[in-house]
Amino acid sequence: MKAFIGLxxxxxxxxxxxGTAVATPVDTYEFKNVDxxxxxxxxxxxxxxPQCQNQNLIDSNSPVAQxxxxxVYQMVDAGKGDAEIIEFMTSxxxxxxxxxxxxxxxxxxxxxxxxxxxxxxxxIGFIFVRKQRISGAVEQELSVExxxxxxxxxxxxxx
Amino acid sequence: MKNRLVLFIPLILFLAMGIFLYKxxxxxxxxxxSALEGKQIPVFQLEKLEDSSEIITNETLKGQxxxxxxxxxxxxxxxxxHPYLMRxxxxxxxxxxxxxxxxxRALAVRELAREGDPYTKNLFDHDGRLGLDLGVYGAPESFLxxxxxIIRFRYAGPIDMRVWKETLYPMxxxxxxxxxxxxxx
Numbered sequence: 001m002k003a004f005i006g007l008x009x010x011x012x013x014x015x016x017x018x019g020t021a022v023a024t025p026v027d028t029y030e031f032k033n034v035d036x037x038x039x040x041x042x043x044x045x046x047x048x049x050p051q052c053q054n055q056n057l058i059d060s061n062s063p064v065a066q067x068x069x070x071x072v073y074q075m076v077d078a079g080k081g082d083a084e085i086i087e088f089m090t091s092x093x094x095x096x097x098x099x100x101x102x103x104x105x106x107x108x109x110x111x112x113x114x115x116x117x118x119x120x121x122x123x124i125g126f127i128f129v130r131k132q133r134i135s136g137a138v139e140q141e142l143s144v145e146x147x148x149x150x151x152x153x154x155x156x157x158x159x
Numbered sequence: 160m161k162n163r164l165v166l167f168i169p170l171i172l173f174l175a176m177g178i179f180l181y182k183x184x185x186x187x188x189x190x191x192x193s194a195l196e197g198k199q200i201p202v203f204q205l206e207k208l209e210d211s212s213e214i215i216t217n218e219t220l221k222g223q224x225x226x227x228x229x230x231x232x233x234x235x236x237x238x239x240x241h242p243y244l245m246r247x248x249x250x251x252x253x254x255x256x257x258x259x260x261x262x263x264r265a266l267a268v269r270e271l272a273r274e275g276d277p278y279t280k281n282l283f284d285h286d287g288r289l290g291l292d293l294g295v296y297g298a299p300e301s302f303l304x305x306x307x308x309i310i311r312f313r314y315a316g317p318i319d320m321r322v323w324k325e326t327l328y329p330m331x332x333x334x335x336x337x338x339x340x341x342x343x344x
Contacts, residue, residue, distance in 0.1 A: 050296035063261065064296045067287055092294035094194035124165075 029073050040076035043085060044069050046100065050093045068093075193302075193313035194294055200227075200308050201292035208259050208281035209268055215282050220304055224334045225254045226327075227302040228278070228318075229290060231262040232270045234298040240317035241274055247323070248277035253331060257281040260290045260298050303330055306338035 031037035041058065047068065049060040057069045068089065075085045089097045101107045142150065195201075200217050207213040220227070228244065230237040248255060257278035259267045264283060271281075284290055293302065296315075303312040312330055314322065 050294070063287075067291055071291065091194055092292060093296070094294070 029070065031073065032077050036076050039082070040073045043076065043082060044072045046098070047072070047086075047089055048097050048099055050097060056099065193310070195302075195310045196313060198310055200302075200304055200310055201289065203282070203289045203292070205282040205284055205289060208257070208264060208271075208283040211264075211283075215280060217308065219280070220256060221306065221308040223254065223306050224331060224338055225256055225279075225304050226331075227256050227258060227293075227304055229258045229260045229293070229295050229298050229300045229302075231260045231298050232266045233262065236317045237299045238274075240299050240319070241277070243317075243319055243323070244277035245275050247318075252328075253335070254279035258284050258289060258293075260284050260295065261287045301327075303327065303334065305334045306341070 031040065044057040047057045049055050049057055049062060049065040049068070051062045051064045052060045055065070057065050057072065060066075071088070072085060075088065080088075086098070095101060095106075101110060103111055200220060202217050204214055204216050207215055230240075244255060255278050257280070259281055261284070264285070267281075267283075271278075282289065287295075293300075294313075299317050301314045301318055302310050303314075305311050311334060312327075314327065316322075318327065
């Protein structure tokens, strides 16, 4: 029985340890609460490291990424909103740090381009299909002369 | 005839995309635009590198066109850049302010004593706070600041003769002319 309790205890402990180890591999920053931690990590995941360029702030080990990560954590713990933190980053490092670019005049093409292309494709498809239908319908409506010619030919075959 | 033209739309789209992507091949992703161009230099209060009792603030930099150069002893490109900065310093075209970025004070002072000091003044940015406010992501980086304390240009990477002649010096001449014109009026 004692052994069993020990085993369960060890199991629970290991689960608890796994649970806490998920956060970040590099930092030992202590968040005020779990909500803050989750929000800060989400934010840091959505920001790009300006130096290494293809990694987000969490993945990167560069000093700049570490600084910015810490900055994000501290700002979240200080009760700053997402918009404020993102503004802080873009005012220093430009739009580049956003993995998801903002909707503005410079990025309209980026955001709306695919939709425009899709609509364009649908339009072409629609016109094409309609045209086919119309031309198909026309073929069925033979003029009087054509019908007479056809009848003549059919009759001749029957003979 | 009209319908025929429609058939060429995919080709035209393809060519347009081709040109767009081809141009993208020649963009340097390391050369990011600074978000700070056109803005005031960030407010700061930092110790002078050689003398911790002297405080240098953003107000110190106003009044003339200057070059801010972010450097550190751990940065190999800064060593490459250093001789050229020495040459510029001798020509006395504009004050060059150093921002000693995330460095050890003793190491930095020793390095300047050994290799020569091209800087008018050196700010000691030990924790990288000013660097962060400037949007610095590496070293060396250089900022052209006009006489009103507004950042006009950021160059990421070592300054050499080509960068100086083709990019920085023409801009500096222009800014200095502006400063003179405004100072006179």
